[in-house]
Amino acid sequence: MSLDQVQPPVGPATTATRIPRKRMSLWSLYTRRFVRNKPAVAGIVIFILLVLFSVVAPLIAKYDHVELDFLNLSSPPSAEHWFGTTSAGNDTFAQVAIGLQRSLMIAVSVSVGTTILSAIVGTAAAYFGGMIERGILLVIHFLMVIPTFLILALISNDAGGDWRVISLILILTGWFFPARVIWTMALPLRESEYVNAARYMGVPGMKIVMRHLIPNIGSLLVINFALGVVTAVMAETGLSFLGFGVKIPDVSLGSLIGYGANTITSAPWLFYFPAGALTLLTVSMALVADGLRDALDPTSAAGGQA
C-alpha cells in the first residue's frame, strides 16, 4: 500500500480551505457593509459636498458676507448675486457659506465633546457600580428635570453670541442623555472576562474604563457621534433662530433662517437657501448614522451577510 493512498482524497471541499485566504480586515468589512447601503453613501457624498461648499464658496464668492452692495437691496438670485441679497445688501451666497461653516463647526465640536464626556461618565458609572453608579444616575435624572433649553437661552443670551461659548454650553447640557444610553450598553461589559482579568491583575479602575470598556463600545460611540451632529445642528439653529445663539456680525444657518422668516413672502430666497442647506445637512448626517449602525452594530441584520 503506497503512501498516497492513505492520504485523504483531495476534493473541491478541502481545496477551498487550503487556499491561503486572507482574513478580511475589520475596516474593509465595515466599508463593504456601509457601501452596500445606498442611502448612506448618498448621505456621505452630500455631507462632503456641503463641507467643501462651506470651505470653497467663501473663496470664490464675489462678495464678502459682511460686505453691503447698495445697488442690490433685496434682489432675487441673479448672475451677480447667485443666491440674491438681503434688504441691507448682503450677498446671501456668501452668508449661507459662512453660516454653514459656523453651524458645522459648532455641530462637530459639540458632538465630539458630548461623545467623549458621555462615554467616560457612562462607562465609569457602569464599571464602578455601587455608590458611584447611583450618584451619577441621580445627577443625570436631576439634569433631565432642569429645562436645559432655558438654561441654554439664559447663558448664551448673556454670552453675546460667541460661538465657542455656545458650543461649550451645548456640550455641558447635551452629555447626560447619551451618557445614560452608554451606561446601559456598558453594563454587560462589567462582568466580562477580560475586564475581570484586568481587575485581578491590579489595573486601576479608571485605566480599565479607558483601555477596555470605551474601546469595546467604540462602534456605539461612532454612531452616537453622527447622531450628535444632527442634534447639535438642530439645537444651535433653534437657538440662533430665536436670537439666543450666534449673533450679528457672525451668522449661522439658524440666524439666517430667522432673518428669512421675516421676509418669507417678499423675499423667499432668503429662506430657501439656508433652509435647503440645513435640511441637506441634517438629513445627510442622519443617513450616514443609519449606515454606520448597519455597518458597525454586530447584532444588526440590516447589513446582510459579511
Add this chain to the structure above:
Amino acid sequence: MIKYLTRRLLGWLLMIVVATNVTYFLAWGFLDPRSNYVGRRPPLSPEEVTQLLEPRNLSDTVPLVERWWNWFSGILFRWDWGVSAVGESVNEQVAYRMWISAELVLGATIITAVLGIALGVYTASRQYKLADRVGQATSVVTMNINIVVAALGIVLLAIGFNDLVGARVFYVTGSHSRDVSGFFPVVLDALQHLTLPTLALVLVGYAQYHLLQRTLLLDNINADYVRTARAKGLTKQKAIRKHALRTSLIPVATQVAFTIPAIFTGAILTERIFGWNGMGRYFLDTIGDNDIHGVVAIAAFGAVLTAAGAILSDIAIVVLDPRVRVS
C-alpha cells in the same frame, strides 16, 4: 402598586422643588430686573428703581437669601409665584397661556403617537415590501427636517394655497380671531388656526414612533408566544394585534410619555413662527424682559411636564404589561 407610585411621586416632587430653586439662583446670576428701568424718560434714579422693585421682591439691595425666602414662602403658603419687574402676576400669565399651549401640544402629541404607531404596525407586517421601504425613507427624511424649516415651509405652502383659493382657509398667525362668536364658528376658527402648527409638529414628530414601533414589532412577531398563538389557530393579523402589539407598545408608550417636554420645546419654535401667545412666547418674553419670577415658573412648568411624562410611562407599563401586575 399604589405604594410604589406614591414613592415615585414623592421622589419626583423633591426633584421638581430642587430644580426650581436651582433655576431661581441661576436666573439671578444671568438676569437683572433693574435694567428694565434703564433709559426711561424721565430717567429714574437708582433709589426710585429700588423703591419700585422692593415690593415686588426683585431688588438686588435685599440679600439674595432673603429674596429667595420671600419668593419660596410665597409659593409654599399662598401659591403665589411672584410678579414681573413691571408688576404682572406670573400666576395669571401662566394660567392663561398654559391652555393656549396645551391646545396645540396635546392635539399634536395624540396625532403624532397614533399616526406613528399605526404606520409602524402597518409597515412591520409588510417588512421589505414597497410600502415599508417608502414609509421608512420618508420617515428618515421628515424626522431630520428642522422644525423651523418644516413650519416655515408649511407657511409658504399655506399662503400659496390661500392665494390659489382666493380665501383665507388657513391662518398663518395667531391662535384665535378676535371677533368670532357662537359655538361652531369658534370651533371652525380654532381649527383654521390650529391646522398649520399641528401639521408642523406632527410632520417632524411622527417618524420616531413609526421607526421604533416597526423595529419592536418585528422583534416580537417571531417570539415564541406569538408562534404559539398562531399554532392555536389565530390568523397572523389577529396574533399581531392581540399578542405582539401589546408587548411592543410598552417601550413606545414610555417614549411618548418622555417626549412631552421635548414637544413643548419644539412648540417654542412653532409658537414663535405662528405667532401663538402660549408658554413658548412667554419663555422668550421673560428672558428678554429680565422677568426672573416668570423664568422660574417656566422652569417649574417644564420640570412638572418631565415628571408627568415619567409617571405616565410608569402607569402605561402597569396597564400594558401583565408581568408587572402579577408581581
